[in-house]
Amino acid sequence: MTMASMEELIRESQRYLMNTYARFPVVIEKGEGVRVWDTEGKEYLDFVAGIAVNNLGHCHPKVVGAIKEQAEKLIHISNLYHIEPQIRLAKLLCQRSFAKKAFFCNSGAEANEAAIKLARKYAKERWSSDRYEIITTYNSFHGRTLGSLAATGQEKYQHGFEPLIPGFKYVPYNDLRAMERAVDAHTAAILVEPIQGEGGVYVPGDDYLPGIRRLCDEAGALFILDEIQTGMGRTGKLFAYQHWGASPDIMTLAKGLGGGLPIGAMLAREEVAEHFTPGSHGSTFGGTPFVTAVAFAALSALLEENLPERAVKMGGYLMAKLEELKGRYPFVKEIRGKGLLVAAELEADAKALVRRCLEKGLLLNAVSDKALRFMPPLIVTEADVDRAITMLDEVFQEMPK
Numbered sequence: 001m002t003m004a005s006m007e008e009l010i011r012e013s014q015r016y017l018m019n020t021y022a023r024f025p026v027v028i029e030k031g032e033g034v035r036v037w038d039t040e041g042k043e044y045l046d047f048v049a050g051i052a053v054n055n056l057g058h059c060h061p062k063v064v065g066a067i068k069e070q071a072e073k074l075i076h077i078s079n080l081y082h083i084e085p086q087i088r089l090a091k092l093l094c095q096r097s098f099a100k101k102a103f104f105c106n107s108g109a110e111a112n113e114a115a116i117k118l119a120r121k122y123a124k125e126r127w128s129s130d131r132y133e134i135i136t137t138y139n140s141f142h143g144r145t146l147g148s149l150a151a152t153g154q155e156k157y158q159h160g161f162e163p164l165i166p167g168f169k170y171v172p173y174n175d176l177r178a179m180e181r182a183v184d185a186h187t188a189a190i191l192v193e194p195i196q197g198e199g200g201v202y203v204p205g206d207d208y209l210p211g212i213r214r215l216c217d218e219a220g221a222l223f224i225l226d227e228i229q230t231g232m233g234r235t236g237k238l239f240a241y242q243h244w245g246a247s248p249d250i251m252t253l254a255k256g257l258g259g260g261l262p263i264g265a266m267l268a269r270e271e272v273a274e275h276f277t278p279g280s281h282g283s284t285f286g287g288t289p290f291v292t293a294v295a296f297a298a299l300s301a302l303l304e305e306n307l308p309e310r311a312v313k314m315g316g317y318l319m320a321k322l323e324e325l326k327g328r329y330p331f332v333k334e335i336r337g338k339g340l341l342v343a344a345e346l347e348a349d350a351k352a353l354v355r356r357c358l359e360k361g362l363l364l365n366a367v368s369d370k371a372l373r374f375m376p377p378l379i380v381t382e383a384d385v386d387r388a389i390t391m392l393d394e395v396f397q398e399m400p401k
């Protein structure tokens with residue numbers, strides 16, 4: 001199908017698409033497992049995985065099979081009717097988590113919008129009309145729609161889009177004292193990521209999530225966890241909160257949930273979920289038979305193949321290899337993360353290093369100016385990690401000493 005050269009495609013991309021992404025100068029055309037190929041046939045090892053979307057790797061046979069099967073059966077039907085794959089997916093997610101009910105939408109930001117709306121409605125109906133505030137953290141990322149943008153405690157995302165919707169307050173991450181001071185009679189909910197992803201892969205102390213659970217219980221506030229990046233096995237448990245044994249009241253999912261298809265979910269405890277009634281919220285495409293059948297197949301494959309456990313093992317292997325590099329290169333300052341959500345903090349230009357890795361055939365992401373993020377598909381092997389580390393080592397060797 002591709003007749004135009006990669007260069008021509010990139011020119012047209014710049015001509016016809018809004019300039020919202022700083023894109024690398026390649027057009028990726030094909031993928032299989034941990035590998036992708038550009039339109040000129042060059043192979044890359046994919047340690048970005050669609051930013052934690054392709055947890056099963058590219059074109060997993062069970063995902064492709066479910067796509068083909070459901071495409072021939074039913075693609076879309078309105079939520080005016082009950083939808084079998086949607087029911088199956090909701091049941092499986094509830095069986096595997098604290099939650100009792102699910103709402104489906106199409107993205108992470110939308111899942112957080114749904115959570116914010118449910119928390120406000122719950123707090124007003126359960127407590128009082130002036131209880132609407134949501135406390136989030138600095139350096140967080142919750143999405144780019146106006147509600148989720150207001151929840152995102154980073155000016156760089158908010159700048160230019162003010163006025164932000166009111167009712168949000170920020171405190172430093174991993175600081176229980178600051179969180180405690182921020183909670184008051186207006187607090188409807190506390191919303192945090194179990195590990196800050198876009199903020200740079202920051203894992204909180206072991207007392208952080210249990211501490212927030214306790215604060216919420218004392219104040220009658222809801223505990224909302226944004227597991228959009230950390231969920232679906234990425235950190236070594238199906239959901240990251242399971243590392244710390246502190247369940248939230250509401251959890252949002254997206255990214256890895258759909259095996260590559262766009263889907264978001266907002267899950268909640270029964271008593272909280274009850275505050276959504278017909279007309280409260282909705283989405284035309286939320287939970288279509290097509291997307292939910294594929295997400296069900298993706299989640300089933302993730303569980304059958306024990307991929308959360310694999311994330312523990314391969315994450316440990318990757319971090320040990322990165323620690324070795326740190327021992328040899330003084331500009332590598334810190335390796336941090338959990339499972340296969342890992343970052344390397346550098347005293348070097350991470351973006352330039354990412355460009356060199358791309359030329360070598362390794363896709364990586366600079367999560368900040370000074371930090372590389374590693375989030376390969378959970379099916380990654382030791383040989384894949386070895387290859388990635390070899391390429392990274394070669395790129396590090398080129399660095400001025």
Ligand SMILES: *Cc1c(COP(=O)(O)O)cnc(C)c1O
Pocket residue numbers: 106107108109110141142143144193197198226227228229230254255
């Ligand atoms: C990616 C992400 C979002 C936003 O998801 P979209 O699907 O891009 O709207 C929200 N929260 C976290 C933690 C994310 O990583």
